[in-house]
Amino acid sequence: MSTRTVERIRIRYGETDMMGHAYYGNYLLYFEQARAAWLRARGVSYLEMEEAGFKLPVVEVWAKYRGEVKYDDVIAVTIWAEEMRRAAVHFKYEIVNESTGKLVTEGYTWQVCVDSSMKVVSIPQFFRDLASEP
Amino acid sequence: MSTRTVERIRIRYGETDMMGHAYYGNYLLYFEQARAAWLRARGVSYLEMEEAGFKLPVVEVWAKYRGEVKYDDVIAVTIWAEEMRRAAVHFKYEIVNESTGKLVTEGYTWQVCVDSSMKVVSIPQFFRDLASEP
Amino acid sequence: MSTRTVERIRIRYGETDMMGHAYYGNYLLYFEQARAAWLRARGVSYLEMEEAGFKLPVVEVWAKYRGEVKYDDVIAVTIWAEEMRRAAVHFKYEIVNESTGKLVTEGYTWQVCVDSSMKVVSIPQFFRDLASEP
């Protein structure tokens, strides 16, 4: 299990819905932004990974919505790599609404590592090292 | 468990990402569209439910992505109500890419029933009846 | 000026915002969907155009919002090619909200024709013919 990275995100008006909350599908954008931040905090750019021939498409996602997030709220998305397999990586997420201090969302994703032709390949060693660093 | 409803959706360019596929977060829009279609097929409009004071926010979502969906592909989203509790309803989804005939995504959502002040309330009887109809 | 094509679109919950209307940015998705429909009505798929090496990125957009569009409303997007230049095409749009019968949005886009390396090229003759057909 890796250490944690926190990414702060302010909710846009266009990300809310007529119920007045951030739309449930938009949390997957927040998860994605947190994954990029997790990599960047370790000196790696996801774009460079793709350019080097490794993509990490999401193959599974789960989210539990426990509380409200509204327009202009700032959320803190905490992310960590929970598990690493030969060709797959498992991230977990916790979102706290900074306006209320409450844990509002939990989630996870699984990504598989594929090459530029979308064939499943082993996760490169440098990425594996990122997740095991203290 | 209710009978099944199928909603066909064509993928927009703006719903793809630079990997060339429908972005994983957009499937939650497809699930939502299928829920509205499930209600409409039973003579109910979700908008009228909200106007009558009952909302059904999603409190949990899960999706497994097994295959690719690209721009201009037409997907068939099959939806059914799997389970109904006092204040919660559980939908399941299967998405087939009509271009390839393959099952590309499975998923589920849980919704809770709330009133206009976002307090959890029992699911109204007319909605409960919808799910138990053959 | 080409003949007109009409594309009907139902507004998703996730396309609304906390004001209760379709978010202003989402109309650009509706314009895009109408452009694909305009091509399809003339026997051409935009995807096939891209696969043949011609892309049509939007270089300019304008929209005027005159009325409200809400969740579950069905809009009718009328589109026509207003003008064709050597390497650019100009589409116009009118959106009527079928729930109210009112003209709610007008807009236009300019697209330029580029090849797969994003270099500006002449619009292929088959596309030019589409716009001049009665």
Place this chain on the structure above:
Amino acid sequence: MSTRTVERIRIRYGETDMMGHAYYGNYLLYFEQARAAWLRARGVSYLEMEEAGFKLPVVEVWAKYRGEVKYDDVIAVTIWAEEMRRAAVHFKYEIVNESTGKLVTEGYTWQVCVDSSMKVVSIPQFFRDLASEP
């Protein structure tokens, strides 16, 4: 004409499309985020304005796309209030891609001031003052 505010935004993967660029509709989210930043830089929250009964829906938008913006690029959106009428405000935008230093997008929006029942009303004095401050 007001002074300028600059909002920096990093492009998400889900905001790109299969052409590999930020989708043209998503720039309207970037404009919106810049408007909120412009207000915040002057000590005002758009949310508080809405809660005080004044909304500023966009009634017109124009954008010209001159260059590419890709995933993970950071854009600097410069915004200023160009003109203020009794019930309408006109913002202008310039977007520079920090990865290339190039001006990639120009745009404008018109907003009208409405009360909570969507009736057009005069822009409140405090807002008018914001735009005329040096």
